[in-house]
Amino acid sequence: MTALESIQRSTEFLTKKGVESPRLQVELALAHLLKIPRMRLYLDFERQLQPSEVAALREMMRRRGQREPLQYILGSMSFCGLELALSPDVFIPRPETELLAEKGWEFLNASLAQGASSQTDRTPLALDVGTGSGCLAIALAFHCPQAEVFAADLSAAALELASRNAARHGTDSRIRFLHGDGFAALPEPMRFDLIVSNPPYIPSAEIAALPPEVRDHEPRQALDGGADGLDYYRRWASESASFLRADGRLMVELGAGQAGRVTEIFQAQKWIVEWVERDYNQHPRILVAHPG
Ligand SMILES: C[S@@+](CC[C@H](N)C(=O)[O-])C[C@H]1O[C@@H](n2cnc3c(N)ncnc32)[C@H](O)[C@@H]1O
Incomplete structure (x- = not known):
């Protein structure tokens, strides 16, 4: 043939x-x-x-x-130009998330440059909550070679794959993978320059109507954001401020149509929402905030 x-x-x-x-x-x-x-x-x-x-x-x-996603069948995909192994244990990184990675490493490199000019050199510290394949943590470490990154997930299988992906790109010595629930995964109280997260944000009742590729094959734990899809934003808004340095930033990815409600959630907890970055389709996609 x-x-x-x-x-x-x-x-x-x-x-x-x-x-x-x-x-x-x-x-x-x-x-x-x-x-x-x-x-x-x-x-x-x-x-x-x-x-x-x-x-x-x-x-x-x-x-x-x-209806198994092609990325699982091929076993890998490219994220920010980095080839990552994939398995059904991990969420398939989406193109919008590359924007979050990019804003993240730009911020880390800018704070590094600022530190150098004021002669207060220090290692930029970043945290990725819900790392999945490790895509965000690895892209941050790769594009900010001075940074040290912590990457947490509830899924032990995801962390194993993520650490193999980190090794593949020579970033494993600068990324610590941590198993646990949100910030409780951290071994000690710490403060970061940057916290990034692409949390589960699909309302539970909408999962049944998703395409079979997502509904039947991607980990439910990576999708389900609770009744209105916003559970993780409420959690991160109340829990993450004490893990940020004074001039630190939180950057979270948003689901379609969530920007207004997520902004309100953060403002109600006294956060300053600095800006919401639009993706390539002009959807508000990345919320950037710091504690007020
Ligand atoms: C939407 S996926 C994002 C994965 C990856 N960061 C990305 O952007 O492709 C959400 C991830 O959060 C993890 N997760 C869900 N609940 C969590 C929790 N309470 N603490 C830590 N990680 C959690 C899931 O296992 C999943 O890997």
Whole structure:
């Protein structure tokens, strides 16, 4: 069978299964299998696939047809240009979260520069609450090589994967992975320059209506934000101020339509909401605040 024939057949199969962007999904899977960039497929449509390649693609398509996310099937993805291993133990990082990482490392590097100019050099300290694959913690450590990062999660399996991802990018000596519930995971009272968090923020009753890729495959613990989806914001608003240095910042990712209510939650706890950054689709996505 040629590459083109297998792409066409698999696309038909995924279409019947209701998968979005079926042709793109097939091309990404086949390119991964053949270890070539996706665009190379277009130059090589007549390539004859080996029986083992046909069988491997079929198995990938069987899983994708059951609505397993492609990222779990491929076992990795890129976040801020860093390749991260993924498994169903961890939430799949979303493109919006790259914006949170970017704002985070910009802040850390700016405070470092400020410290240097006022001759009060000190190691920037960051905390990522609910680290999952480790994407935020690793991106912060990678892009601010002077920073030390703490990364906490309730899921031991996620932490294991996250620490392997950290090692892959040479950041493991500067990231401490901690198992536990929110700030209780910290071994001692500490103060950070930056706390980042992309907490679970889906209202519990809305989970059943999510696409099967999310509902049936991503960890529920990574999705469920309680009755109105805002439980974690209430917790972080009341708990995190005592873990920030005087000029520290909290940066949290927001779900669609949550910016107004989350701002109110923080203001009610005497936080100054500095700004809300919009994502590439112009949705208010990252709330930046400091204790008042
Ligand atoms: C939406 S995922 C975000 C993962 C990753 N930071 C990202 O942006 O892709 C939320 C993460 O918070 C973790 N989590 C949920 N409740 C928690 C808690 N009480 N304390 C620490 N982590 C928690 C989940 O296990 C999950 O890894």
